[in-house]
Amino acid sequence: MFKLPPISLYIHIPWCLKKCGYCDFYSYVSQEVIPEKEYIKHLLKDFEKDLLLTHNREIKTVFIGGGTPSLLKSISIKKLLYGIKKRNMISKNAEITIEANPKTLEYQRFIHYKNSGVNRFSLGIQTFNSDLLKKIERTYDAKEAIDAIITSKKISDNVNLDLMYGLPGQLLKDALSDLQCAIQHNPTHISWYQLNIEPNTVFYAKKIKLPNEDIISKMSVKGEKLLEQSGYKKYEISSYSKINYQCQHNLNYWNFGDYIGIGCGAHGKITQNNGKIIRTVKNKNINDFLNGNYLNSIHTVSKKDKIFEYFMNAFRLYQPILKKDFQEKTHVTKNFIEKNIQIAIQEGFLINKSNFWRTTQRGKNFLNLLLEIFLK
Known part of the structure; x- marks a missing residue:
């Protein structure tokens, strides 16, 4: 499981x-x-x-x-x-x-x-x-x-x-x-x-x-x-x-954990037993919410979006990004992003070690450029 x-x-x-x-x-x-x-x-x-x-x-x-x-x-x-x-x-x-x-x-x-x-x-x-x-x-x-x-x-x-x-x-x-x-x-x-x-x-x-x-x-x-x-x-x-x-x-949030989001306009992220990640968005209209219409939308996050969302959070932290953690939380193997990782290393944004990746100071300074690599 x-x-x-x-x-x-x-x-x-x-x-x-x-x-x-x-x-x-x-x-x-x-x-x-x-x-x-x-x-x-x-x-x-x-x-x-x-x-x-x-x-x-x-x-x-x-x-x-x-x-x-x-x-x-x-x-x-x-x-x-x-x-x-x-x-x-x-x-x-x-x-x-x-x-x-x-x-x-x-x-x-x-x-x-x-x-x-x-x-x-x-x-x-x-x-x-x-x-x-x-x-x-x-x-x-x-x-x-x-x-x-x-x-x-x-x-x-x-x-x-x-x-x-x-x-x-x-x-x-x-x-x-x-x-x-x-x-x-x-x-x-x-x-x-x-x-x-x-x-x-x-x-x-x-x-x-x-x-x-x-x-x-x-x-x-x-x-x-x-x-x-x-x-x-x-x-x-x-x-x-x-x-x-x-x-x-x-x-x-930044370690890609799950969260329930309740109340007007709240967002949630909930992982299922099969590895699928569900995103919820609650109704922004207060009158609708008070009438019991809570959910605005719910969808399953695609593999591409899971990868991007994981790194969008992980790159913010001043700690190593464990390769094992990436695979456990996204259900995606690290081989799937090997080309993206290599580009990030060549640009001076990431350092690659046997068990983890680490964002360089240049990567922190140009975070948006680093994230764009993982949109491809």
């Missing part, structure tokens, strides 16, 4: 206080009342349907994302997690993360989240510069961002801060100042990533200008150096952590 990979659970909460101009995630601007009770009920029904595809595997990690999940009352998160645990086994040591916006962080609410089983908080800070926060249309200021970190750290010893660089009007010193401020508060994890403006966003339509490539490159290089000097090890293209605090949920 095909060896099934670990499985995680992603739960999408689609409401936000405001849709940021750069955001291309699926979300709704919240009205005065969010139909929390109804949505939780349908999330659990959606979960029940997907469980039929999972072969009773224990859930290793849970990630409640959005949107802004911290808009939900603590009782809603409690009912949600209780309902999940009642329907399927969750690992005793499971990492359970909730995303939060500093504007919606309330101390008592977060205490209740923790008591419900949440053991990791991820704060969408982006920058500590109040002027830049206005430019990227965030709803809080620098003081609120710092207060949110202080509050979170009182509740949990596992806190991630999301920070962006390459913001409109941002200088090199501004980006490094953000990192220094974050490091001062000693979170266990920092996600440090470049702002890219996607075509389906407000910023794209407005043709918002970003810093030039030379400045962005300096932000990246100097920022990475500062983080590593401060005890944060880079384990993925945009992820840095203290020892033993890597995000286990994201590592499961």
Whole structure:
């Protein structure tokens, strides 16, 4: 029988206080009342349907994302997690993360989240510069961002801060100042990533200008150096952590593990006993979802797409790519991609060893070019 990979659970909460101009995630601007009770009920029904595809595997990690999940009352998160645990086994040591916006962080609410089983908080800070926060249309200021970190750290010893660089009007010193401020508060994890403006966003339509490539490159290089000097090890293209605090949920994605995706617009990947991989996409329309129409599409991933998707994730990580792992998780022999591997080696993107491949720094720098080789 095909060896099934670990499985995680992603739960999408689609409401936000405001849709940021750069955001291309699926979300709704919240009205005065969010139909929390109804949505939780349908999330659990959606979960029940997907469980039929999972072969009773224990859930290793849970990630409640959005949107802004911290808009939900603590009782809603409690009912949600209780309902999940009642329907399927969750690992005793499971990492359970909730995303939060500093504007919606309330101390008592977060205490209740923790008591419900949440053991990791991820704060969408982006920058500590109040002027830049206005430019990227965030709803809080620098003081609120710092207060949110202080509050979170009182509740949990596992806190991630999301920070962006390459913001409109941002200088090199501004980006490094953000990192220094974050490091001062000693979170266990920092996600440090470049702002890219996607075509389906407000910023794209407005043709918002970003810093030039030379400045962005300096932000990246100097920022990475500062983080590593401060005890944060880079384990993925945009992820840095203290020892033993890597995000286990994201590592499961990047190691081509499985995940159930429930809620409006959520995506899932579930491997079957015969080695086939099923992709699910949930309905984006909130009214349809609340009427019980959860599934938008479901399909079996082709051999070509399995190969591309595997490497799209694996190449992001700063670790060897085991040849045995590739074959176990894709059900494709390494001989099938021998020509692609040779091209990648000739281009200086990959190093080939007897048991593994490793991405070179050039491969990391030109990741899109490396991935194009595996589209052929």
